[in-house]
Amino acid sequence: MAVYTDLSATQIADFIADYDIGALTSFHGIAEGVENSNFLIQTTQANFILTLYEKRVERDDLPFFIGLMQHLAQCGMSCPQPVATRAGQMLGELEGRPAAIVTFLPGLSVRRPSVHHCAELGRGLAQLHLAGADFTMRRPNALSVAGWKPLAQATHAQADSVAPGLATTIADELQFLEQSWPQDLPEGVIHADLFPDNAFFLNDRLSGIIDFYFACTDALAYDMAICLNAWCFEADGAFNITKGRAMLAAYQDVRPFSAAEQAALPVLARGAALRFLLTRLLDWLNVPPGALVRPKDPLEYLRKLRFHRAVETVRDYGLVA
Template identity: 65%
Template sequence: HLGELAGRPAAMVSFLDGAWLRKPRAEHCREVGRAMAAMHVAGSDFPIRRANALTMPNWRPLWLSSRDRADEVLPGLRDEIDRELESLEASWPKDLPEGVIHADLFPDNVFFIEDRLSGLIDFYFACNDFLAYDVAICLNAWCFEKDGAFNHTKGMALINGYTSVRKLDGAEAEALPLLARGAALRFFLTRLHDWLTTPEGAMVVKKDPLEYLQKLRFHGQILSSAEYGHRNEEILS
């Protein structure tokens, strides 16, 4: 509610107790997976639809806005992303289970009170898309260490937490490495665009796109969801 209080502009908003974690551990990843799955289940009958404005068909226009200057960031980057985008466009899945996803569930959007998850915030990018794509976004956001290494223990915890509430079906499990590549490319492209176009002194905080290039390369070497910590018994047949 916007208005005035004592002659001054005022806003009244709800407040969520808790704080986001700077150094999440495996047990926190498990809680995030569980909460994300509960959100997916709870939203299964939500009637309003909102298309994902940053999914596969949107990546090429976003890339073209930065492509000509990409090699300023890293020599050879333009050709590498050309190949990656062409590959993803040719193989992106079409018939996976869909629903309402958060689409931006990074650590700063998840609040904890000590080790108890207290809530999810910032649904600005929430939309309808593949449910497993949300899992892929979280693998990228929660399960890599500062040095760029994938933490298998965190990956297993996140997926185990998710599948304790909602099982992945066989097609979702098979597509997870591809979805993780796509999620990495999506955040790489938005970061690259901001890196190249944001003027000095702007309110936008520029984030290094090469962090997500490293993740993109990692996912390109993954052959099955088991390499993220997903187990066969967690697959819905």
């Protein structure tokens, strides 16, 4: 989440007048994240999230995201629900951008996940994958291998200003992944961006998952690779194998990995690290002037990539075959 487009109280009040959610009482922008403009709005009825879709979110993809959230909720998953206007529309337009209102989920994200939080997340991720198994809409992953080369090209000229030799490291890694990317793994709906700030907890139990705007159809094990990167490294850059073991074991209690998925995990983790290195690098180099946004450090994912390059077996992640 982030804010790239400023809104006034009058603009928001006029927009929500088409909804049966009460009158606006207050609002504030949400600074976390890097993709869309998000506002917590409080009305006389309840709290909601107003999102303006920007940057990498394509207008044609919005029905997929909205349909997925509705489907997951019908399957018992706790996630935001799109709110329809009185005319039954899920999408509107504000400041020239597609916009939607979704329900507000109670709970808090954790900045420093514990082993217990990682286990809760692993279990919830497996439940999400099973719940999405009969979702009929498909959306290719625009930020998988084919999408990394344009990002590498867009950042190549300035990459070494962020870290010496970074451009070469990216080029070498991209070449390896293009040649080695696993094929024919079990596929389905993946979240593709399940960082700690996109998971809520109440009383140390996973209470909800938010921000489905990178969700797509891809290898299910790739979603786990993203989560290992996002949840199981410590602030000093070290991989916490106890957290990895807890996350993987809890996932497999719900949905066991195939042998092919287990074997592919190190390469998938390298790909996940490169994906977030590239998108963070692009954002780091191109923050819009005056934007209420906190760009995230791309070098965090360079350090993670170096760890994955040294992995010899899936046991290095805590996976017990």
